[in-house]
Amino acid sequence: MLYTINKSPFSTNNLESALGIAPAGAPILLYEDGVYGAVEGTRSAALIQAALSDHPVFALEADLEARGLSKVIDGVQVIDYDGFVELVEQHDVAPWL
Amino acid sequence: MLYTINKSPFSTNNLESALGIAPAGAPILLYEDGVYGAVEGTRSAALIQAALSDHPVFALEADLEARGLSKVIDGVQVIDYDGFVELVEQHDVAPWL
C-alpha cells in the first residue's frame, strides 16, 4: 500500500504516524507540504533517513520546486505527477491526511 | 499576553511551539481541540504539567464537556466563555493557530 503524506513533519505528527503503521516495503510519497520531510539537513530529516532502510520514499517534484527545496535526502526519489500515477497503478492508497 | 491554543498536542506542534515562546507568567488558554492537552494521564500531559510552574493554564469547559473529558490535570483552571472574555480583558491575545 502507498502511504501519502501532505503535511510538514515540523507541524503535524502525520509523517511519524504513517511510518509507525506502514509495514516494511510499503512506499511512502511526500507531496504538498509533506515534501518538507524530504529535505536534508533539517531536524526532522532523521525520520525519512531511518525510513529509507525499510521503505522506498518518493517526493513530488512540483511541490519541492514550488517551495524552493533543492537539497533532497540521499535515496529519496523525486518524481512528477506521472510517477505519482505510476505508484497508484502499483499500489492501493492509504492517504494520511 | 494570552496564548490561545486550539489543537490537540498529539496532532500538531502548536502547544509546544506556544510554550516555547510564551514568557514566564503568560497565561495559556486551551480551547477547541486544544483541550486534549489539559487531560491527565496522557502521554502529552507532561507538557502542561511542566508549563504549570511558569504559567497559569486555563481550559474551556464547553470544549472539555463536548469531548467527554472530565479528568483535568491538577492546577489547570476550567473556565467558561465568560472566563475567556475576562482573560481577554486582562491581556492582549496571541492566537497560536
Added chain:
Amino acid sequence: MSDKVAVVMRKAPYGSVYTAEGFRTIMGVAVFEMDISVVFLDDGVYAAVKGQHPEKLDMKPLGDGFPMLGDFGVKKFYVHDESLAARGLTVDDLVVPAEVVSSAEIAKIMGESGKVLPF
C-alpha cells in the same frame, strides 16, 4: 470491482467536521452494502470515547452514533493499541466494543480493504 473499504478515523471530534463526516460516510456507504472496516487511530480514538456532551456548543453528540452502526451492517471496529495507551484510555472508555489491534494489524486491515477513506 470490490465492495470493501476501510474508514480510518485519525482526527479529533468537534474541532473539525471530519469525525462527523466519517460517521456519516460509514452509515451512508453501508446502506449500499459495502463491507466496511472502521479504524480508530491517533486522535481518532477520541471520536468514540464515552460521555461526549457538545450541547453547550449547540452541536450533536458524535460518539452516540457508533453503536447504532451495527443495525446498518457495520460490525468491524478496530482501535489502535498505542493510540489508546498514549491517551491513557482503554477499550472500555469507548462507546463500541472495538477490537484492540497493533500497527501491523491496522496495516493488514487497510491492505485487505484496498480502499481507505481518511477522516
Added chain:
Amino acid sequence: MSDKVAVVMRKAPYGSVYTAEGFRTIMGVAVFEMDISVVFLDDGVYAAVKGQHPEKLDMKPLGDGFPMLGDFGVKKFYVHDESLAARGLTVDDLVVPAEVVSSAEIAKIMGESGKVLPF
C-alpha cells in the same frame, strides 16, 4: 487605539492559503499606515526562503513579494533563530534581511504590538 500590529507567519506556503493571505494582509494593512512587525516562526520561515517556483502548480511565487514590502513602509522583519536552525537554514537563505531573534524577543515584539494576526 493603537496602530501597531504583529503578523506572525507560522505556516508553510502553498499547502494552504495562509502564507499568501498573511502577505496580502501585511500589504493591505500597511497601506493604511499601520505599524507592522512581521515575524517568521516555525514553518513560517519557509514563506521567505529563496528560489520558490510554484509555476508548475499554476500558482504565483510568494517569497518574491516580501522584499517589495519596504515600499509600503513595512521594514520590521524578524525570524526565529531556533526555527531557522531546526530547518538547516540561515538568514541568508531568506528573501528579506530579517533580524534573527530569540523566543524571548518574539514574545517581546508581540507584546509591544498588542495585536497579533496569525497566518
Added chain:
Amino acid sequence: MKIGVMVLEGPYQHQAVDSAYHFVQAARARGHEIVGLFLYTDGVNNANRFIKPPGERNISQRLDELGAEGIDIVACTACSKFRGMRPDLKVEHIRMSGLGQLASFLREADRFVTFGD
C-alpha cells in the same frame, strides 16, 4: 472595552466560527463593544444565506442576527471573489469590504482575537 474579532474558516468544516460566535456573545454579556467581526479567507463562506443545515445550528443566520443587533460584520471582498461569494448570496446584515476595514478594526480595538484552523 472594544474588541475586534477575525474568523479565518468557513461554516461546519472547522469550529472557528462557532467559537467566535460564543466568544462574541459572552463579550457582549460582559458589556464590551465588538468593533467589528472580519470574515477572512474561507471565513467569507459563513455569509452564505442559502445555508440550510438539516436539524443543526444555522451559522449564517446566527451571524445575520448578530449583524441585525448592530455588530459590524464584514466579509473580505477579494476572498469573496476567489470563493464565488457574491453580494447577492450574502445574508442581509453582513457587508463586504477590503483590508482597509480590517485596519480600521485593528486600530479601533483595545483587543483583537482571531479564530481559525
Added chain:
Amino acid sequence: MKIGVMVLEGPYQHQAVDSAYHFVQAARARGHEIVGLFLYTDGVNNANRFIKPPGERNISQRLDELGAEGIDIVACTACSKFRGMRPDLKVEHIRMSGLGQLASFLREADRFVTFGD
C-alpha cells in the same frame, strides 16, 4: 485502470483540489479512466460558478472543463446544504448526489485516492 478520487477541501484555502486536478490530468495522460470525482465536505465549494480569482487559476472552471470532457464530478448533496451551495450556483458539468454515488465510485474503482487537509 479505473481510478476514483475524493476531495475534502474547498478552493484556494488548501492545495487539495489543485493536487487532485494535476493527479487526474496525469492519470488520464497515462490512459486511465477516472470513474468519478467526489466533492465532499468543503470540497463542494469547488463547484461554485461565481469564482472569479483576479489573475489566478480558476478552480471551478477547471473542474467544469474536466466535467465537460466526460469525468463524472459529483458534489455531495448534504454537504452542499450545510454550505449554501445550491444547484443553481454550480458550474454546468458538476452534478449533485448523495453517498450512494460515493459507494458506486468506490465499488467501481480499482484504486481510490483522497485529497484533503
